[in-house]
Amino acid sequence: MATPIEAQEVLVGAGNPSIARINDYWLGGSHHDQVHADQAVQLELCAPHIPYLVRASRALAGRMVRYLLDQGVRQFVDLGSGIPTMSHIHEIVADTEPGSTVVYVDLDPDVAEVAREVLHAQENVTYLGLDIRQPERILLAPEFQQLIDLDRPVGLLAIETLLYFTDAEDPAKLIATYIDRLSPGSYVGLSHCSENAELRTGLNTYRRMFGDPPDVTLRDRDQLATFFSGLSLVEPGIVNVPLWNPLTEDDVGQNPELAHMYTGLGRKP
Numbered sequence: 001m002a003t004p005i006e007a008q009e010v011l012v013g014a015g016n017p018s019i020a021r022i023n024d025y026w027l028g029g030s031h032h033d034q035v036h037a038d039q040a041v042q043l044e045l046c047a048p049h050i051p052y053l054v055r056a057s058r059a060l061a062g063r064m065v066r067y068l069l070d071q072g073v074r075q076f077v078d079l080g081s082g083i084p085t086m087s088h089i090h091e092i093v094a095d096t097e098p099g100s101t102v103v104y105v106d107l108d109p110d111v112a113e114v115a116r117e118v119l120h121a122q123e124n125v126t127y128l129g130l131d132i133r134q135p136e137r138i139l140l141a142p143e144f145q146q147l148i149d150l151d152r153p154v155g156l157l158a159i160e161t162l163l164y165f166t167d168a169e170d171p172a173k174l175i176a177t178y179i180d181r182l183s184p185g186s187y188v189g190l191s192h193c194s195e196n197a198e199l200r201t202g203l204n205t206y207r208r209m210f211g212d213p214p215d216v217t218l219r220d221r222d223q224l225a226t227f228f229s230g231l232s233l234v235e236p237g238i239v240n241v242p243l244w245n246p247l248t249e250d251d252v253g254q255n256p257e258l259a260h261m262y263t264g265l266g267r268k269p
């Protein structure tokens with residue numbers, strides 16, 4: 001892996017639990033300890049739906065990457081990647097198109113720590129601990145430029161990342177900045193939590209247990225649609241996450257509409 005840029009800001013206060021490592025527990029990974037596991041279990045007692053949302057998001061990223069590989073895309077950028085384990089992008093491409101390149105971007109110091117551990121000595125993949133609100137810093141980073149040729153199609157994903165940005169921060173404009181820099185034939189895959197009682201319960205539980213959770217702005221299907229401006233949505237358009245090109249019955253689950261997360265994949269003409 002190219003030398004990673006260190007995570008430069010901390011999203012959650014010292015003392016707060018690591019959401020990334022709690023997610024790792026829910027994904028069945030090995031990058032958490034007993035404290036994180038206990039915290040995850042406590043949270044899911046109050047909001048039992050949350051681990052399902054986390055797993056559905058990771059499964060979605062995998063389906064999008066497989067779809068993009070089928071379309072001939074060989075370069076991937078993941079904005080707000082979370083911990084790069086448990087069937088994350090570089091593992092999927094290594095199985096089918098090992099020459100493909102992957103750049104993960106995430107500010108969370110726990111993600112940085114795990115990325116250093118699991119990506120070190122791997123070729124064609126790097127991690128940048130940068131703020132995705134600074135596209136130029138990312139696009140001009142030497143580690144990015146070593147792996148991503150913006151003159152060729154790129155698969156850019158932001159799966160459950162844009163909810164961290166308020167309307168005032170204008171995430172649609174942020175995504176448009178990235179889209180502007182991509183070559184024709186590139187794709188952008190987004191997913192976004194919409195208003196839902198389970199997530200609110202989870203956030204309130206988190207607040208009672210640990211203090212303020214990260215601020216999130218939930219957006220509905222129509223709001224997500226505005227983020228795809230200038231792109232052609234591939235089938236099936238914007239749908240509940242489990243219903244986006246499911247490959248197995250497990251992808252769909254029994255109540256896909258209960259995953260209050262919408263997603264779409266747009267192609268730059």
Ligand SMILES: C[S@@+](CC[C@H](N)C(=O)[O-])C[C@H]1O[C@@H](n2cnc3c(N)ncnc32)[C@H](O)[C@@H]1O
Pocket residue numbers: 011020057058061079080081082083105106107108111130131132133158159160161164
């Ligand atoms: C809900 S998690 C989703 C992780 C992953 N995409 C997935 O679906 O499993 C959102 C991620 O976005 C990251 N994030 C939030 N704001 C960010 C920012 N301004 N710059 C970089 N990463 C950010 C968080 O650290 C977190 O890992």
